[in-house]
Amino acid sequence: MKKILIIDDEAEIRNIFKEILEEEGYSVATAMNGDKGMECLKQDQFDVIILDKKMPFRSGPDFVREAKPLLGNAKILLVSGSPTIDNCEVAGFLPKPCSIDLLVETVKKLTA
Amino acid sequence: MGSSKPSSLSKKKAVSKAKAVPSSSLEERVSQLLSKLETSEKMIREERDLSYSLKEALNRFLVIENHCELIGRARDINQIIDSLISIAQQVLSFKVYAFYLLDQEKGDYHLRHAQQLDSNHKAIIQSHFDQGIIAWAMSEKRAAVIPDLAGLSQTTQNPTTGFIIVPLLAASNKIGFLEIWPDTIQIRGRNQLTMLELLARQASIAIENTFLYQKLTETNELLKRSQEQTINAEKMAAVGVLASGVAHEINNPLQIILARVQFQNRRSHGPEVDATLKLVEKEAFRISNIVGSILRYAQNQNHPDMQMSRMDVIINDSLLLTHAQLASHQIQVDCQFADDIPELTVNPGQIEQVLLNLIENARHSMKKGGTLYVRTLKKENEIHIEVEDTGHGIPKEYLNRIFDPFFTTKSPNEGTGLGLFLSYGIMQRHHGNIHVESTVGKGTKFILQLPLHPPTPHEEDPHH
Numbered sequence: 001m002k003k004i005l006i007i008d009d010e011a012e013i014r015n016i017f018k019e020i021l022e023e024e025g026y027s028v029a030t031a032m033n034g035d036k037g038m039e040c041l042k043q044d045q046f047d048v049i050i051l052d053k054k055m056p057f058r059s060g061p062d063f064v065r066e067a068k069p070l071l072g073n074a075k076i077l078l079v080s081g082s083p084t085i086d087n088c089e090v091a092g093f094l095p096k097p098c099s100i101d102l103l104v105e106t107v108k109k110l111t112a
Numbered sequence: 113m114g115s116s117k118p119s120s121l122s123k124k125k126a127v128s129k130a131k132a133v134p135s136s137s138l139e140e141r142v143s144q145l146l147s148k149l150e151t152s153e154k155m156i157r158e159e160r161d162l163s164y165s166l167k168e169a170l171n172r173f174l175v176i177e178n179h180c181e182l183i184g185r186a187r188d189i190n191q192i193i194d195s196l197i198s199i200a201q202q203v204l205s206f207k208v209y210a211f212y213l214l215d216q217e218k219g220d221y222h223l224r225h226a227q228q229l230d231s232n233h234k235a236i237i238q239s240h241f242d243q244g245i246i247a248w249a250m251s252e253k254r255a256a257v258i259p260d261l262a263g264l265s266q267t268t269q270n271p272t273t274g275f276i277i278v279p280l281l282a283a284s285n286k287i288g289f290l291e292i293w294p295d296t297i298q299i300r301g302r303n304q305l306t307m308l309e310l311l312a313r314q315a316s317i318a319i320e321n322t323f324l325y326q327k328l329t330e331t332n333e334l335l336k337r338s339q340e341q342t343i344n345a346e347k348m349a350a351v352g353v354l355a356s357g358v359a360h361e362i363n364n365p366l367q368i369i370l371a372r373v374q375f376q377n378r379r380s381h382g383p384e385v386d387a388t389l390k391l392v393e394k395e396a397f398r399i400s401n402i403v404g405s406i407l408r409y410a411q412n413q414n415h416p417d418m419q420m421s422r423m424d425v426i427i428n429d430s431l432l433l434t435h436a437q438l439a440s441h442q443i444q445v446d447c448q449f450a451d452d453i454p455e456l457t458v459n460p461g462q463i464e465q466v467l468l469n470l471i472e473n474a475r476h477s478m479k480k481g482g483t484l485y486v487r488t489l490k491k492e493n494e495i496h497i498e499v500e501d502t503g504h505g506i507p508k509e510y511l512n513r514i515f516d517p518f519f520t521t522k523s524p525n526e527g528t529g530l531g532l533f534l535s536y537g538i539m540q541r542h543h544g545n546i547h548v549e550s551t552v553g554k555g556t557k558f559i560l561q562l563p564l565h566p567p568t569p570h571e572e573d574p575h576h
Contacts, residue, residue, distance in 0.1 A: 010364050010368070012368040013367055013368055013371075016371040016372055016375060017371070019375065020371065020375055081359060081360045081363035081364075081403075081407065096364070096367050097367035097369075097370045097371070097396070097400050098367070098370075099370065099374060100370075100371050100374045100375060101374070
């Protein structure tokens, strides 16, 4: 079973993305910020990390830079309202808001 | 008379002495005294005349001074020339004259003012140009009498035996010259010419001042414009930051609504609920589109960069942002986009700003509803974007003023009069243009022209 980690400061976004992806057959973990995300990475390996770009304290791109040694084979899927990725290495980008079909399709591509 | 008393006294003395002196020497003495008397009377008469002429000169001086002041105070070239002519006519009797002004940029003379000048006069002046007489008079820097040796003037209505050319110079700057046909050429020494030179000098300084004043006004206007542009750019950047913040904040709840609704739509909840959920989904997408255009607008305000852009995307964004206002005024939108429009290197935010402006103006002109046509067309080397309304139109007398800053027919809380002025500036910066065609009662069409091949990017100032 492919493993997904969702890092977003909005609880409702974590919840709905988790429900959608679980229905698609993924194992989903969530974290409310970069620090919690790091903890998850220390305990487990993930296939895709769905990462919010704009978060308090530590932005998505900052997280990518700091978490690099822990990432392993995890691919980053950045989610943001503005269509810029601020020079960070990501495997995919999702505009916010996005349709759930686009979310599922993108995650499927990254885990294929 | 004061002088007659002493002379009658000396006469008495002479008579009393006559008893002792021989009569011949007495007569001699009388005649001497009479001649002295005559001399003093003549001197007195002369002094009186001198006093009169001094008084007259003083009066004339005062009149001239008054005119000089008038000349100096005038801010308008025509006024200066009028004053100069009327005072010159007091110095010298003439009716026909021609006043030529030097075009400081092109370096040639233009007839600015004339009286009773017929084609023959003009031919004479032309001959003075051709023979270098004008150039000579200008370099001599003093009034010159040119005798009419060839009798050229005899063919004119006002024949004369000579002409007077008065150069107008401020310091060493050539301003122009005055050519006069005196009624009679009786020049009494250089006095009259000196007087004309003096007046011409005053007029020259005054004319030069009007030029400087004009330049100052123009510079001032330019400064004001660039200040307005800076203020507006800063204002728009601030709006951009605010809009971007708001858009980001809306995106999170919008994502939750959209995802939740779509998630529920995966299964059926009965026809009524399903239809409602579909509607919520559709409207959530609409909000998403609006937020997207606000965000793009904000980003374009903050990053005023030129980039390859699709005109239809920019137009649709502008229409999306104004959709609600247009709909509430019963205004239909009719878009006709040509298929062969390539992407253009533009600042999308600025082009959007121009379109928003034109759409807002169109809306304002169609208070009772109407149709807004937006078209894209490909011309030879240009792309045209037309924004046409079926509103009240713009009166002819306003058409050449609508791009001026602060020109508006709207009330103060409706418009600043800067919209079209800024739009014009934006189109200029894109090496394009903005045109207007309007018929009162029928409507107005604005045409934005953008070049297909603008100058290379390094020639552009990215900040404007």
